[in-house]
Structure formats: C-alpha cells, structure tokens
C-alpha cells in the first residue's frame with residue numbers, strides 16, 4: 001500500500017527545486033497532483049508528463065501564489081478537476097537578499113507577498129474542503145533563516161518566521177477538525193535559489209556553518225514532506241521540522 005493512495009495534493013511552485021521533488025515523491029506514493037508555477041511553462045509541462053507516468057492524475061496551473069483572487073480561482077478549479085484537496089503544500093517562494101540599508105520597499109513587499117501572504121491566501125481556500133472532509137494536512141515551507149535569522153536576509157527571514165507563527169496558530173484553530181498544519185525549516189538546499197552561493201566547490205565556504213558539511217538535496221526535504229502529508233504523522237501538528245543538516 002502506498003502512503004498517499006487516493007489522496008489529492010495541491011503544491012505551489014512545483015516547476016523547479018523543492019516543489020518539484022515533493023510532487024514527484026507524492027506521485028510515487030500514489031497521490032494525484034495539482035501544482036502551480038509562475039513562469040516556467042515548459043518545465044511545468046514536462047513535470048505534468050513525468051507525474052502521469054506514476055499512474056496518477058496530474059495538472060499544472062499557472063497561478064501567482066501572492067495574489068489572493070488568483071488563489072481563490074485556483075482552489076475552485078482544482079476542486080472541479082480533482083474533486084478534493086486533502087494535502088496542501090505552500091512551497092512557492094522567492095529571495096531578494098540585501099542588507100537592510102539597501103533593501104527597497106518594493107523588494108520587501110515582493111518577498112512578503114510571495115512568501116507569507118501566499119501562505120495565508122491558499123490556506124484560507126483549502127481549509128474549507130478539508131473541514132468538510134474532516135481531514136487534511138497543510139505543509140508550509142519555512143526556513144532555518146526564519147528561526148535563526150541571517151545577515152542580508154531580513155525580509156526573507158521575517159517572511160519565513162511569519163510562516164512559523166501562522167502555522168502554529170492555524171494548527172490550534174484546526175486541530176479539532178483533524179486538519180494538521182506543520183512547517184518544514186530547510187537549511188541550504190541545492191536548487192536555483194541557492195545557486196548563487198556556489199563558489200565553484202559546491203558552496204564549500206558555507207559548509208563550516210553546516211554540521212553535516214554539505215547542502216541538502218531537494219529529495220531530502222521531500223521525504224520530510226511525505227512524512228507530514230501521510231498518516232505516519234497522524235498525531236503531529238503545529239510543529240516546525242528542521243531539515244538543515246544540523247544548522248539549527
């Protein structure tokens with residue numbers, strides 16, 4: 001028996017990186033996959049085909065996670081296409097790193113909208129069908145930076161810390177409805193987002209900050225997401241799972 005047989009998962013920002021790895025992992029475990037992207041049309045099409053090879057239903061939707069009206073329309077469309085949303089992964093995110101002295105109000109707003117408001121936007125939509133079904137798992141991608149802070153990442157860190165407060169609050173609101181809400185706080189993971197940290201040695205100088213002396217792989221975050229999505233974590237809610245090679 002696969003861990004997510006007959007479940008439907010909605011994953012934001014799955015055209016690349018961690019979201020893509022989560023989509024593939026969930027499909028391998030039998031989940032039908034609705035996923036979003038913003039600009040990577042071609043990668044989304046390729047992913048859709050890959051997911052279908054697991055024998056599950058799969059569809060990519062172009063949808064801006066930071067825009068409330070778009071997420072409202074998205075959830076309605078996914079419910080029409082799939083009939084249910086049992087798992088929601090708020091993964092879409094961006095970084096606009098800059099020292100506070102230099103960060104512009106526009107950069108600050110962009111990060112807050114894409115990383116934090118996005119989580120409010122979609123969570124508000126998916127809890128309605130989940131409450132009806134009296135079952136659901138919501139997984140929010142925070143970051144080790146949201147727990148510890150990081151010089152040059154004040155906006156990103158604030159958005160990711162905000163996700164933790166949101167996750168813990170919503171978990172308390174929804175526990176009695178059997179809807180679990182958890183966050184994952186990854187450390188450095190090998191994706192486009194951390195590509196700029198690569199100094200030719202795969203991020204060598206950063207390794208001194210990481211007890212395990214390497215970046216994580218998207219699949220290693222996907223494994224934690226699978227645990228949180230499945231009944232393996234049926235008594236886990238309101239938690240932040242650090243997945244950071246010991247950084248936190």
Ligand code: NAP
Nearest residue numbers: 013015016017018038039040065092093143188189191193
């Ligand atoms: P990534 O490789 O840069 O991919 C980002 C994904 O999000 C892409 O699929 C992108 O779509 C999508 N996206 C961005 N803004 C969007 C929006 N407004 N609406 C819908 N989709 C949007 O990032 P990643 O490294 O996989 O990170 C995934 C999540 O993990 C993020 O929340 C990130 O903050 C968090 N995280 C990452 C790391 C890390 O080291 N990589 C560490 C801690 C936390 P397009 O391809 O269409 O642009």
